[in-house]
Amino acid sequence: MDLVSLADVRAAADDIAGTVVRTPLLPTLWDDELWLKPESLQPVGSFKLRGATHAVARLDPAARARGVVTHSSGNHGQALAYAARAAGVPCTVLVPEGAPQVKVDRIRALGAEVRLVPPARRLAEAERVAADTGAALVPPFDDRRIIAGQGTIGLEIVADLPDVDVVLVPVGGGGLSSGVATAVKALRPSATVIGVEPLLAADARDSLAAGEVVVWDVERTYRTSADGLRTHLSALTLAHLAERLDGIVAVSEEEISGAMGRLVREARLVVEPSAAVAVAARLFHRDELPAGHTVAVVTGGNVDPAVLGSVLA
The missing domain is CATH 3.40.50.1100 (Rossmann fold)
Incomplete structure (x- = not known):
């Protein structure tokens, strides 16, 4: 690998x-x-802001226009929302039910769309949104x-x-x-x-x-x-x-x-x-x-x- x-x-x-x-x-x-x-x-x-900012910076102009999507228990979602907002990129975050409310609130405050999903469905739902909208999937960790x-x-x-x-x-x-x-x-x-x-x-x-x-x-x-x-x-x-x-x-x-x-x-x-x-x-x-x-x-x-x-x- x-x-x-x-x-x-x-x-x-x-x-x-x-x-x-x-x-x-x-x-x-x-x-x-x-x-x-x-x-x-x-x-x-x-620390999640580091990876999220780098990932957004690597998107080409066409991908930026379609936006980004991720699944996150909170911190990566906040980070991607912040990085996307700074770059003028739409952002959707799939958050597992049961995540701390303080994190969910902050993701929304940063301008991202939040969707609550069962924990076991978070990746599948993020992939579905990416397929439906053309948004770039930015995973929390499984990404170079x-x-x-x-x-x-x-x-x-x-x-x-x-x-x-x-x-x-x-x-x-x-x-x-x-x-x-x-x-x-x-x-x-x-x-x-x-x-x-x-x-x-x-x-x-x-x-x-x-x-x-x-x-x-x-x-x-x-x-x-x-x-x-x-x-x-x-x-x-x-x-x-x-x-x-x-x-x-x-x-x-x-x-x-x-x-x-x-x-x-x-x-x-x-x-x-x-x-x-x-x-x-x-x-x-x-x-x-x-x-x-x-x-x-x-x-x-x-x-x-x-x-x-x-x-x-």
């Missing part, structure tokens, strides 16, 4: 400049060897443009911390971890890139062990509070992770909650559960990780206020 290259990621970096915020690395007061990459500071509150765009996080990490030893990155569909691993391993071969996912949605761990995509049904994955990480890998992302990811760690719901509280109270970052898993790995599974300068990717801040309140109670 043709994998995304460092050159692809660098081209994406050129495409997203001016729309996407170049987030800083934040040192932490509680861990002298831990830095945070706060993608929660993006205009739409998550998306992987390259998310990989720009890896470029920035190595630029800002050239001697980085460990990068911890959340894994849902695998687009982010595929892109980050691509950039980091190319620029800093000695660094270790570890994926992190919820124990209640550990299908990526199972997929890597099996050497093929293992799908957990939605009844299993919907048990985790980390709604952005309930998605399984694709053949494309599995191929990237099998070649470029050094390992994977699964964290419990209690560990995710504890990491969220630490990030809010001590790093002053508003984060959603999915964004806390990399920090949870460092806090609670340090003995499973290599030593050295470590960066945890904090992926988003689009949290339901009730969830945030329960963590801080």
Whole structure:
């Protein structure tokens, strides 16, 4: 399979400049060897803006006129809506029923048409809309443009911390971890890139062990509070992770909650559960990780206020 290259990621970096915020690395007061990459500071509150902006930038004029469509639990939908609005492109987002209302509201506020669908039907419905309207389907992760765009996080990490030893990155569909691993391993071969996912949605761990995509049904994955990480890998992302990811760690719901509280109270970052898993790995599974300068990717801040309140109670 043709994998995304460092050159692809660098081209994406050129495409997203001016729309996407170049987030800083934040040192932490509680861990002298831990830095945070706060993608929660993006205009739409998550890293997804990178891949979405790159994908829209790569559309030809005829495709732009027909618009874009995607399926998303929220963050990718917001990101594509924002990128499409910035480029003057119509956008439709198929959102699975049960997604946080705060995310649904924000997608609509960005000018996209939202259609709620059963979780198991999200891809099929998006493909139907694309077929009916001619809109370009921009998947949340199963797309080379998306992987390259998310990989720009890896470029920035190595630029800002050239001697980085460990990068911890959340894994849902695998687009982010595929892109980050691509950039980091190319620029800093000695660094270790570890994926992190919820124990209640550990299908990526199972997929890597099996050497093929293992799908957990939605009844299993919907048990985790980390709604952005309930998605399984694709053949494309599995191929990237099998070649470029050094390992994977699964964290419990209690560990995710504890990491969220630490990030809010001590790093002053508003984060959603999915964004806390990399920090949870460092806090609670340090003995499973290599030593050295470590960066945890904090992926988003689009949290339901009730969830945030329960963590801080």
